[in-house]
Amino acid sequence: MIIGHSTTPEIRTADGIVEATPTLDTGAYADGDLMADSTEIANALAETGGPAILVSLTVEDKADKGGAFHVVFLRSSVDMGSLNDAPDPTDTEGEEILGYVSVGASHYIDLGAFQIATIEGLALELEPSSGTSLYFALISNGNTETYADGDLVFKFGFLRG
DSSP: OOTTOOOOOOOOOOEEEEEOOOOOSOOOOTOOOOEEEEETTOOOOSSSSSHHHEEEEEEEESSSSSOHHHHHHHHOOOOOTTTOOOOOOOOHHHHEEEEEEEEEEGGEEEEEEEEEEEEEEEEEEEOSSSEEEEEEEEEEEEEEOOOOOOOOEEEEEEOOO
């Protein structure tokens, strides 16, 4: 019990796991390259209005590469630039960025034919400009690997109101 409060605080866990698979360029990336442009996270919110809290992120790497990148969250679908080049959103497009989560090589475990990374303990508040979908883009973080389309599958754990 918290001193001065008569009720026990509510402890919540993720109440929704939403999958999304970005479209990837198949060329090798340089550090800071845009790997995937705005990708929809459909039904990130249970209903229109209010935020969702990202509490976990899991990446399934079917190519077994374990590459590092930043996952940039967006309130709407914006053009972050050309794949395999430095991101170049305009100031207005940049206002749609809600935050980011970094996935590093140390987050992965090797499961033979593929690798998986999980980041828990997040508390990133995300709210779309409208509807129930959020968006994300990927930016290479020292990753010079190559991926085929469909090699990376993202699983987002949300607390939704």
